[in-house]
Amino acid sequence: MTEEKPKRVALIASQGTLDGAYPPLIIATTAVAMDMEVAIFFTFYGLNIIHKKKMHTLKVSPVGNPAMPMPIPSIVSIIPGMTPMATGMMKSWMSKAGTASIPDLVEACVEFGVRMIACQMTLDVLGIKREELIDECEVGGAATFLEYAAEADISLFM
Amino acid sequence: MAIQPDEVLDCSGLSCPMPILKTKKAIDKLEVGQVLKMIATDPGSKPDMEAWTKKTGHELLEYQQEGEKHIFYIKKTG
Numbered sequence: 312m313t314e315e316k317p318k319r320v321a322l323i324a325s326q327g328t329l330d331g332a333y334p335p336l337i338i339a340t341t342a343v344a345m346d347m348e349v350a351i352f353f354t355f356y357g358l359n360i361i362h363k364k365k366m367h368t369l370k371v372s373p374v375g376n377p378a379m380p381m382p383i384p385s386i387v388s389i390i391p392g393m394t395p396m397a398t399g400m401m402k403s404w405m406s407k408a409g410t411a412s413i414p415d416l417v418e419a420c421v422e423f424g425v426r427m428i429a430c431q432m433t434l435d436v437l438g439i440k441r442e443e444l445i446d447e448c449e450v451g452g453a454a455t456f457l458e459y460a461a462e463a464d465i466s467l468f469m
Numbered sequence: 470m471a472i473q474p475d476e477v478l479d480c481s482g483l484s485c486p487m488p489i490l491k492t493k494k495a496i497d498k499l500e501v502g503q504v505l506k507m508i509a510t511d512p513g514s515k516p517d518m519e520a521w522t523k524k525t526g527h528e529l530l531e532y533q534q535e536g537e538k539h540i541f542y543i544k545k546t547g
Contacts, residue, residue, distance in 0.1 A: 341486045344493035345524045409483040409511070419490055 318347040321460035323468045327356030329369040329401055329413070335469045336360070336416035342465075343423040350426035352456040353448070354433050361427055361445050366414050373397040421447045428456055472531055472542045474506035475499060481538065484511045489521055492543070496527060499545045504530065507541045514539050 320342045324335040335357075339349045359365040373379050373388035379397060387393065405412075411419070420427060427448040434441065434450065441450060449455075460466050478495045480488040488509045495505050507518070515532065518541050522529040528544040 337486045341489055344486070344489050345521055409487065410485070411487055416486075423490075423493075 318342075318465065319459075319463045320347050320349045321456070321463035321466045322349065322351045323456070324351050324353050324357035324360055325355050325468065327359035327365070327369065329371045329398060331357075331469075332360045332366075332369050332413050333405075333410075333416075335467075336413065336420065338467065338469070339425045340416055340419045340423060343420075343425055347465075350428060350456070350459045351420070352428045352430065354430035355437075358429060358433055358437070358439060358444070360413065361417060361429060361448050362439070362443055363445055364443070366417060369413055370394055370398040371401045417445065421445070426459070428459075472504060472506075474542060475503040477506045478508070480507060480509040480511070480514070482510060485513055485517065488514050489517055492518070492521065493525075496525075496543065496545050501545050501547050503545050505541075505543045505545070507543060509539045509541070510537050511539075514541075518543075 320339070322335045322339060324332070326332065335351055339351055342349045353361050359369060372394050373383045373396075374394070375385065376388075381400070383393060383397070427445075428451045429444050429448045431450050431452050433439070476495060476499060478491055480491055483491070488507065488511055492505070492507050495507070499505060509518075511517075518529065518532075521527075522543060526546050528546055530542040530544050532542075533540040
């Protein structure tokens with residue numbers, strides 16, 4: 312609505328955990344809702360966020376995570392079943408709080424026209440095929456992101 | 470008082486960022502000058518809606534709190 316050039320936001324999403332996926336998606340969708348222009352560069356495990364299948368099964372691990380509200384001793388956290396339990400707990404808190412799921416937020420990014428760039432090098436290194444990612448993303452390298460970010464008002468590595 | 474909204478959006482039970490996303494979508498569908506009434510229970514919605522209207526230029530005509538409910542009247546500007 313403002314007349315001047317829209318503010319530009321450049322984000323790097325590098326984490327593939329459930330708790331790590333929320334911040335870039337929430338900042339991106341809110342920024343476009345505030346009439347800003349947004350691009351997210353998905354690199355390394357951050358690619359899981361725009362992976363057609365993996366985005367539905369992101370997890371939070373209690374291992375080495377002293378910030379869990381219900382602290383689980385490290386020796387217990389490595390027992391099989393603890394990660395699904397922690398993941399289930401977190402999903403349940405998020406849902407009770409009325410926050411959208413990761414796939415819902417990715418869909419909102421698509422709908423609002425967030426530019427999503429998947430890191431070509433990571434695809435090669437991790438052996439991920441282009442078709443495994445959502446159709447709406449583009450594939451590019453650091454230069455593609457930096458060319459966009461050079462004109463950004465807000466740049467965040469998440 | 471007695472603002473007649475053209476559209477009502479109930480975001481009760483939703484938390485950040487959903488009330489903002491839904492408000493943006495609802496405002497986009499209105500004509501300039503029309504008013505959206507948005508209801509939220511997220512306690513963060515007051516500072517967030519103030520920030521959102523400040524940034525987008527839409528006008529926050531009125532804000533009311535009724536118990537847990539935060540009620541916003543937002544007029545779409547050009």
